Amino acid sequence: MIKTDLFRKAGLLALLCFTGVLSMQAQQKSVAIEGVVLDSLKQPLVGATVILMHARDSLLAGFGIADSNGAFRLEVGDPDRYFLQITYVGYGTFVRELSIIDGQSDIDFGAIVLSLDGYDLSEVTVKDSFIPIIIKKDTIEYNAAAFPTPEGSVVEDLLKRLPGIEVEPDGTIKAHGETVENVLVDGKPFFDDDPKIASQNIPADLVDRVQVFDQKSDFTEFTGIDDGQEERTINLQIKDGQNKGLFGTLNAGYGPEERYKGSANVNRFTDQMQLSLLANANNINEQPFSFEDYLQFMGGFEELMNGGNVDFSQFPSNLLDNSGISDAYSGGLNFNYDFNPRTALRSNYFFNSSDNNTLSSSTLENALPEGFFVTDAENEEWTKLANHRFRAELKHQVDDSQDLKFKGNISLFNNENAFSGFSSSQSESGLLGNSSQRSSLGYLDGWSWKTDLTYRKKFSHKGRFLLLHGLVDGQQADSQSDLANINTLFPDPETNLIDSITQRQLLYSDGLSMEGGIDYVEPIGESNYLKVDASTVWIHNMRDKTFSDLLGNGQYEINEELSNQFDRNLNQNTFGTALKTVRKKWNASLGVDFQQTRLESLPLNGSPAVTGTFYSWLPNARLEYNMKPSGNLGFRYDTRIQAPSAEQLQPVVDNIDPLNIFQGNPDLRPERISSIDLNYSNFNQFYLRSVFLGVRGQFYQDRIVQASTIDDQFRRIIQPINSRNEWLMEGFYDFTTPVKGVDLKFGFNGSLRYQHSNFLVNDALDLFDIWEFDHTVRLQNKVKEMWDVGVGYKVHLTKTAFDVNEALDLPFLDQTAFTDLYWYSKKGSWALNANLKYQVYSEARARPGQAFVYLDAGVRKSFFKKQFSLYIKGTNLLDEEVIFQRESYGNQLQETLKNRFGRVILFGAIYKIRAFGK
Known part of the structure; x- marks a missing residue:
C-alpha cells in the first residue's frame, strides 16, 4: 500500500509538472500581426494564405487564412526577425520583413492590396516559400514541410501536428471530426484493411503532401451520381525523388529480464509498383491483434453473434486490453x-x-x-x-x-x-x-x-x-x-x-x-x-x-x-x-x-x-x-x-x-x-x-x-x-478550435447513449434503461517546434435503472486524467518524451473504488546525419502490475482485475534505410 501511494503521489506530481509546462507556454506574451488582404478593386481575397517564417532559416512560425472579409490575424511569442508572406492563386506574392522585440506592441498592416505583379522586396530572400494549407474543392491539402516533425517520426506523428486532425491513444485517426477509414500512399491502398499500418510505419520525412477528402463509393465513382456513401480518407503524397527506390526502418531493442522488441519496415517503390514488407516481434505485450483479427479466427461464423451483440465470453481474456504476459509476432x-x-x-x-x-x-x-x-x-x-x-x-x-x-x-x-x-x-x-x-x-x-x-x-x-x-x-x-x-x-x-x-x-x-x-x-x-x-x-x-x-x-x-x-x-x-x-x-x-x-x-x-x-x-x-x-x-x-x-x-x-x-x-x-x-x-x-x-x-x-x-x-x-420491442438513442459531438491570443488548441468530444431493453428471468419481465455519457476534453500547444505538450480529462458515467426492481439501480463513474510531453532539440538530434495517465474508478454498490497511475518515458539521440539513433524507452515505470475493468451489460455488472507487465525498460537502436532514385 505504501508503494502504491508513493507511486500515485509521484504520478500526480508529474501531472502537475506537465500541466505547468503547458501553462508557462500559454502565459507567454503574444504579439498579434493583423491585416486585410484585398485585390486591386478593394474586394477581399477570401482564403488568401498568410504565413510567418523565421528569417534565419525560413522555418514556419505561424500561418493563417484570410476570412470572408479578407482579414487575418497571426500571433507570435518569441522575439526574432521574421518574414510575413501572403499568397493567393493568380496573384503575386507579398513579402515583408519585420522584427519582434521584447515588449513589442501588436502590428497592424491595414489593407494589403495584391495585384498581378504583387509585392516583393529585393533585399529579402525567402529560402523556401510554401503554402501550409490549400483548399481544392472537396480536398484539404497540407504541406508537410510546414509542419516539421522530429527525427525518426512516422506519419502518425505528422498527423498529430496538422490542424483539424486528431490521433487517439489507440491510433484511431479523426480528420475534421470524422474517423478516417482509409490511408492511401500515392493514391494506392497500403494494407487496405487498417489505416494504422500506414500511419505507424511510413516515415514522416518521406511525405510531401497530406490530402484529406471523402472517398466516394464505387457506384458514385463510376456513374458520377452521388449515392451519399463516403469514407473519410487520407492520401499521403510522397516527395518527388523519394517515391522511387528503397527505403525503410529497422528497429531493435533489448532490456532487463530478457525483454525485447524488433521491427522492420522495408519498401520498394517504382513508377508501376509498390512493394512493402513489415515484420514485428516482441515480448512486452504489444499486441498484433485487433478485434477484427479475432473475428477471422472464427471465420466470421454467426455463432459469435447473439441477437446482433458479440458474445465476448468466447474471446481470449486479453483481446480487448493489454493484459497478461505475451509474446507477439506479425x-x-x-x-x-x-x-x-x-x-x-x-x-x-x-x-x-x-x-x-x-x-x-x-x-x-x-x-x-x-x-x-x-x-x-x-x-x-x-x-x-x-x-x-x-x-x-x-x-x-x-x-x-x-x-x-x-x-x-x-x-x-x-x-x-x-x-x-x-x-x-x-x-x-x-x-x-x-x-x-x-x-x-x-x-x-x-x-x-x-x-x-x-x-x-x-x-x-x-x-x-x-x-x-x-x-x-x-x-x-x-x-x-x-x-x-x-x-x-x-x-x-x-x-x-x-x-x-x-x-x-x-x-x-x-x-x-x-x-x-x-x-x-x-x-x-x-x-x-x-x-x-x-x-x-x-x-x-x-x-x-x-x-x-x-x-x-x-x-x-x-x-x-x-x-x-x-x-x-x-x-x-x-x-x-x-x-x-x-x-x-x-x-x-x-x-x-x-x-x-x-x-x-x-x-x-x-x-x-x-x-x-x-x-x-x-x-x-x-x-x-x-x-x-x-x-x-x-x-x-x-x-x-x-x-x-x-x-x-x-x-x-x-x-x-x-x-x-x-x-x-x-x-x-x-x-x-x-x-x-x-x-x-x-x-x-x-x-x-x-x-x-x-x-x-x-x-x-x-x-x-x-x-x-x-x-x-x-x-x-x-x-x-x-x-418486446427495444430502442436506443445516441448523440455524438466533436469540437476543436485554436484559443485566441495564446499558443493553445482546445478540443472536446463525447457521446450520450440511452437504451431501453427487456430483462427476462424466471418468466418475470422487467424493463431497464441504460444511460451512458462519455466526455473527453483536451488542451495542447499549437506550435510544436520544440515542445509538444497536451493534457486531457475523460469521464465515463453509466446508470442502469429498472422499472420494477428499483433496488437494482446502479450508477458508477470512471475518470481518467492524462498528459503527453515531447521535447526536441533545435537540430533534432535529441528527443525526450513522457506520457502519464491517472485512472480513478468510483465505488459500485458495496465494492470499493480503484485508482491507477501509468507512466511511460524515453530519450533518443541521433547520429550520422540522423540515419542512426540510440534510445532508452521505459514503459509502466511506476510498476502498476494489474489492469482494472468495469463493464455493465444492463442486468449484469462485472469488475475484473487482470495481471499485466510491470516496469519494462528497453535499450535500442534505429537504422534508416534510404536508397532513392534507383
Whole structure:
C-alpha cells in the first residue's frame, strides 16, 4: 500500500509538472500581426494564405487564412526577425520583413492590396516559400514541410501536428471530426484493411503532401451520381525523388529480464509498383491483434453473434486490453502493380501470432426479479493465436464505358487454449449457492474465403448505367475441447451435492453463401435518376456437435442427449427501387425494398424441421446537403432484417459451463431493425475550427434477447427468445478550435447513449434503461517546434435503472486524467518524451473504488546525419502490475482485475534505410 501511494503521489506530481509546462507556454506574451488582404478593386481575397517564417532559416512560425472579409490575424511569442508572406492563386506574392522585440506592441498592416505583379522586396530572400494549407474543392491539402516533425517520426506523428486532425491513444485517426477509414500512399491502398499500418510505419520525412477528402463509393465513382456513401480518407503524397527506390526502418531493442522488441519496415517503390514488407516481434505485450483479427479466427461464423451483440465470453481474456504476459509476432507484405493504364492489381498478405498467459479475478453481479446474486471467480488462461490472411483486387477497364473488378480473400486461423478456474456464487446476504472448479484444454482450426466479381457498364445515353455483381464465400472450422469440471451445490448450509463432468466436446461447422444482384439506373430529366435493383442471397450453415463422456476405463462414450447435427438455410430475395435527385448543393434519394426471407432450421436428431417465410417492406431515404464553404448536413433512414444465427437456433444443450447452460431456440423469428441517422460537420479553414454533431436512433421489433431460468443454487439456463420491442438513442459531438491570443488548441468530444431493453428471468419481465455519457476534453500547444505538450480529462458515467426492481439501480463513474510531453532539440538530434495517465474508478454498490497511475518515458539521440539513433524507452515505470475493468451489460455488472507487465525498460537502436532514385 505504501508503494502504491508513493507511486500515485509521484504520478500526480508529474501531472502537475506537465500541466505547468503547458501553462508557462500559454502565459507567454503574444504579439498579434493583423491585416486585410484585398485585390486591386478593394474586394477581399477570401482564403488568401498568410504565413510567418523565421528569417534565419525560413522555418514556419505561424500561418493563417484570410476570412470572408479578407482579414487575418497571426500571433507570435518569441522575439526574432521574421518574414510575413501572403499568397493567393493568380496573384503575386507579398513579402515583408519585420522584427519582434521584447515588449513589442501588436502590428497592424491595414489593407494589403495584391495585384498581378504583387509585392516583393529585393533585399529579402525567402529560402523556401510554401503554402501550409490549400483548399481544392472537396480536398484539404497540407504541406508537410510546414509542419516539421522530429527525427525518426512516422506519419502518425505528422498527423498529430496538422490542424483539424486528431490521433487517439489507440491510433484511431479523426480528420475534421470524422474517423478516417482509409490511408492511401500515392493514391494506392497500403494494407487496405487498417489505416494504422500506414500511419505507424511510413516515415514522416518521406511525405510531401497530406490530402484529406471523402472517398466516394464505387457506384458514385463510376456513374458520377452521388449515392451519399463516403469514407473519410487520407492520401499521403510522397516527395518527388523519394517515391522511387528503397527505403525503410529497422528497429531493435533489448532490456532487463530478457525483454525485447524488433521491427522492420522495408519498401520498394517504382513508377508501376509498390512493394512493402513489415515484420514485428516482441515480448512486452504489444499486441498484433485487433478485434477484427479475432473475428477471422472464427471465420466470421454467426455463432459469435447473439441477437446482433458479440458474445465476448468466447474471446481470449486479453483481446480487448493489454493484459497478461505475451509474446507477439506479425509480418506482412503489400504489393501494388499497375500493368498498364487500364489494369491494376492491389494485394496484401498479413500474418499475426501471439502467445498469452492471463490471470484474472472477477466479481459478477447478476440481477434477479428480486435482488441479485454475486459470482466471484479466479481464473488462469493461456491462449495461442495465429492467423494468415491474403487479399487481392484486380481491376480492368475494358474501355471507356465498362470495367471489371475482382476481389478475393482467404484466411487461415488457429487457436489453442488452456483454462483453469474456480468460482462461487452467493446471494446478496452471503448465502452460498454453488461453487465450481473448471479446467479445459482445446484448439480451433479453420479457414474462410470470399470472392466478389463486379461488372459496370455506361451506355451511350448519358446517365444510363448497368451494374452486375456476384459473391461467393465460405467458412469451415473444427474444434476440440477437453473439459474437467467439479461443481458443488449447496441446497442448505448443512448440505452439499457434488457433480463432476469429464467430457470431450467436438464441434465441426461450415458455411457457404452465394449472392447475386443487378442494378439499373435510368436518367429522368437533367438531374433525376431512377434506380431499380434485384438481388438474391442464399446462406447455408451446418453445426455438428459430438459430446462424449469419459468412462472409468479411459474410453469416451458419445452422449446422445448433448450431441446433435443442425443445418440452417436462409434465403433472401430483394426487389427495390429508388428515385435519386442530384443537385449542385444537395442530393437525395427515396426508395423502398420488398424482401422475402425464408428461414429453415433442420435438426438432424429426429426433431421436425422448423421453417418460416417472412415478407417485409423496407423503406429507405437519404439526404446530403453541402453548406458552403465547408459544412455538410446528412440524413439517413434504413430498415433491415436480422436473421437468428445457427447457434441461436440449434436446440441442443451447450454445457461447457454446467452452471451457465445455453440452449438454442428453433422457433426464433428474425428481428426488424429501423435506423435513423442525422449528422452535421463543418471545418472552418479560416479559423482552423472543426465541428461534428450526430444523432442516431434504432428501433428493434421482435428483438432477440437472452431469457434466463435461475434456480435456488444460482444455476442458470439461457435461451434466446423474441421479446418486446427495444430502442436506443445516441448523440455524438466533436469540437476543436485554436484559443485566441495564446499558443493553445482546445478540443472536446463525447457521446450520450440511452437504451431501453427487456430483462427476462424466471418468466418475470422487467424493463431497464441504460444511460451512458462519455466526455473527453483536451488542451495542447499549437506550435510544436520544440515542445509538444497536451493534457486531457475523460469521464465515463453509466446508470442502469429498472422499472420494477428499483433496488437494482446502479450508477458508477470512471475518470481518467492524462498528459503527453515531447521535447526536441533545435537540430533534432535529441528527443525526450513522457506520457502519464491517472485512472480513478468510483465505488459500485458495496465494492470499493480503484485508482491507477501509468507512466511511460524515453530519450533518443541521433547520429550520422540522423540515419542512426540510440534510445532508452521505459514503459509502466511506476510498476502498476494489474489492469482494472468495469463493464455493465444492463442486468449484469462485472469488475475484473487482470495481471499485466510491470516496469519494462528497453535499450535500442534505429537504422534508416534510404536508397532513392534507383
